[in-house]
Amino acid sequence: MCGIYGCIGPNASTMVLQGLRKLEYRGYDSAGLAAIFPKHQGPVKMEKTVGYVSDLVSKANGRFDGAHISIGHTRWATHGQVNTNNAHPHSSNDGNITIVHNGIIENALELSNKIIKLGYDIKSETDTEVISHLIDIELKNQSKPKNYLGAFSNVTSQLIGSWAIAAIISDLEGILVSKNGAPMAIGKGVNNISVSSDVQPFYGACSEVAYMNDGDNFLLTKDGIISQDDSNIPNFSILEGIYDEQNPGLFEHMMLKEIHDQPISLSNALHGRISSDGLNAKLSGFSLSPSEMKNLDKINLVSCGTAYYASLIIVEYIRKYSKVPVEAFRASEFPSENTCSKNTLTIGITQSGETKDTLDALMEAKKCGSHVSSICNVIGSTIARFTNNGAYLYAGSEFAVASTKAYTNMIAIGLLFALTISDISENKKRKIVKSIRKLPNLISSQLIIHDESIQHASKLIRDSKKVIFIGRGDLTSKLVQEGALKMMEVSYIPCLAYPGGELKHGPIALIEDGTPVIAIAPSDSKLHLMESSIRECKSRGAKIILITDHEGPITKHADVTITTMKIHSDLTPFINIIPLQLLAYKAGIENGINVDRPRNLAKSVTVV
Numbered sequence: 001m002c003g004i005y006g007c008i009g010p011n012a013s014t015m016v017l018q019g020l021r022k023l024e025y026r027g028y029d030s031a032g033l034a035a036i037f038p039k040h041q042g043p044v045k046m047e048k049t050v051g052y053v054s055d056l057v058s059k060a061n062g063r064f065d066g067a068h069i070s071i072g073h074t075r076w077a078t079h080g081q082v083n084t085n086n087a088h089p090h091s092s093n094d095g096n097i098t099i100v101h102n103g104i105i106e107n108a109l110e111l112s113n114k115i116i117k118l119g120y121d122i123k124s125e126t127d128t129e130v131i132s133h134l135i136d137i138e139l140k141n142q143s144k145p146k147n148y149l150g151a152f153s154n155v156t157s158q159l160i161g162s163w164a165i166a167a168i169i170s171d172l173e174g175i176l177v178s179k180n181g182a183p184m185a186i187g188k189g190v191n192n193i194s195v196s197s198d199v200q201p202f203y204g205a206c207s208e209v210a211y212m213n214d215g216d217n218f219l220l221t222k223d224g225i226i227s228q229d230d231s232n233i234p235n236f237s238i239l240e241g242i243y244d245e246q247n248p249g250l251f252e253h254m255m256l257k258e259i260h261d262q263p264i265s266l267s268n269a270l271h272g273r274i275s276s277d278g279l280n281a282k283l284s285g286f287s288l289s290p291s292e293m294k295n296l297d298k299i300n301l302v303s304c305g306t307a308y309y310a311s312l313i314i315v316e317y318i319r320k321y322s323k324v325p326v327e328a329f330r331a332s333e334f335p336s337e338n339t340c341s342k343n344t345l346t347i348g349i350t351q352s353g354e355t356k357d358t359l360d361a362l363m364e365a366k367k368c369g370s371h372v373s374s375i376c377n378v379i380g381s382t383i384a385r386f387t388n389n390g391a392y393l394y395a396g397s398e399f400a401v402a403s404t405k406a407y408t409n410m411i412a413i414g415l416l417f418a419l420t421i422s423d424i425s426e427n428k429k430r431k432i433v434k435s436i437r438k439l440p441n442l443i444s445s446q447l448i449i450h451d452e453s454i455q456h457a458s459k460l461i462r463d464s465k466k467v468i469f470i471g472r473g474d475l476t477s478k479l480v481q482e483g484a485l486k487m488m489e490v491s492y493i494p495c496l497a498y499p500g501g502e503l504k505h506g507p508i509a510l511i512e513d514g515t516p517v518i519a520i521a522p523s524d525s526k527l528h529l530m531e532s533s534i535r536e537c538k539s540r541g542a543k544i545i546l547i548t549d550h551e552g553p554i555t556k557h558a559d560v561t562i563t564t565m566k567i568h569s570d571l572t573p574f575i576n577i578i579p580l581q582l583l584a585y586k587a588g589i590e591n592g593i594n595v596d597r598p599r600n601l602a603k604s605v606t607v608v
């Protein structure tokens, strides 16, 4: 999944570089831009580099100022190594046609073999470059005057796979754009027309937005959109939402800032969703009513990564408070035919709203007759528009690749959803809702505990070859999986997460002297069982990092104890996630890692 930005207007390349900065969370293996200047002669001007957009800015060094047409790209490598040769843009052999692409062209090899036979020279290992050569062939086969959009559409009709493409040609006053399966939006500003993989970069540059649909091929010019069939030109609407600057403020990194955002972001998620008497939860926005949802045959939750681990907790809440059958699926492995029917609801859970696996799972579910909804953070994202009902997280923009505040808001919305379809007693519901309202302050208190325990624990973890996470019970045994993912994402240390009772059936073999075992042991019915699991690990030389609100004998087995706030037993994930996020952050910092931009990852995954 890459980021594409294009602009027609004064200083188009400056706009493109600013746009790419706001798209960098989509991939940061390499970056590049291309441009055409007024009275342009010769090949399209281009520059690209391995690394961040900031590296591209210094390499471009103002040489693109004054361009009036420009396209740019940030890359997350799918085909070919991370090097300058494979960085986008890619151009035709004469340099007059230059393209950027997000997605995967599945028949690239077959098409490349075809054009190599025609004498074309393929310079990169990507599945993208062949597109520039195919455009060249189409244009060369045309008689005068050239029909650029026609040639471009003929090329995209030969492609198989997913794409969002932007192309510029040295003698064309415009940008050719095409969408099929990857996100692409067009923005209109005072004196520019722009195209982007998502709306984030439009804030501050454009006031109107139009979303491209699969199969669209357009020529963007300074005067507007040209299509071969005017009927499919999308309508512009006012650009909604605000753009939070990617500014860590007083914090060293966005990840730490977003961990500390959670008291506010959680309050925003709860705002207007707890009844004024504070005794009831009411989550609206779903197309099915609570009573219709109570009579469903099944609720399917589909998601990926951190969102999937949030859905495992949500499943427990729905099972705890309602009788509706529910199951969580990794979206890339969703068996839609076996789990969907007219009387099922499939909910996509996603921060970015752009994750292709989750979008595809929802599309499959809809094809199988299921109702579809989404729980999503990004307003106007592809999944939010596809389901057109559900609930927003209101966590604010999340920039750090390792998701933190979105996870907490996902389980909060899932909890409110479960309470909305619940059939537990009013009294029991009141007790839980009362505790939910205390959460933002309790998380705040948890965040301001400065007892060095996190520091000590991260020192135990820093040089370890592996870390094992254990927890017991329906909620904690799921929470540890998110703890392990966070640690792997930002510290690069291999991690395992297991229900405490399962260790002795195999994974305990991994424990040797000094192996850090992070044990989450809230004061609930499983505490004594967790003590046995901890003893088993300790007796094999493990270093125990205990996360607990309990002050009793269990703490004597710990090498480091991280104390947590006391809370209703159903709400412990909201508190225990905080030390897990901070531990991962600290371990990443201790290992000298760019925790906001960990290697090989990207914030939203728009390829399968």
Ligand code: AGP
Residues within 6 Å of the ligand: 304, 305, 306, 307, 349, 350, 351, 352, 353, 354, 355, 358, 401, 402, 403, 404, 489, 602, 603, 604, 605
């Ligand atoms: C989490 O820290 C990762 N960034 C990743 O696992 C992420 O949760 C996953 O790609 C799903 O993204 P989404 O919530 O935007 O759909």
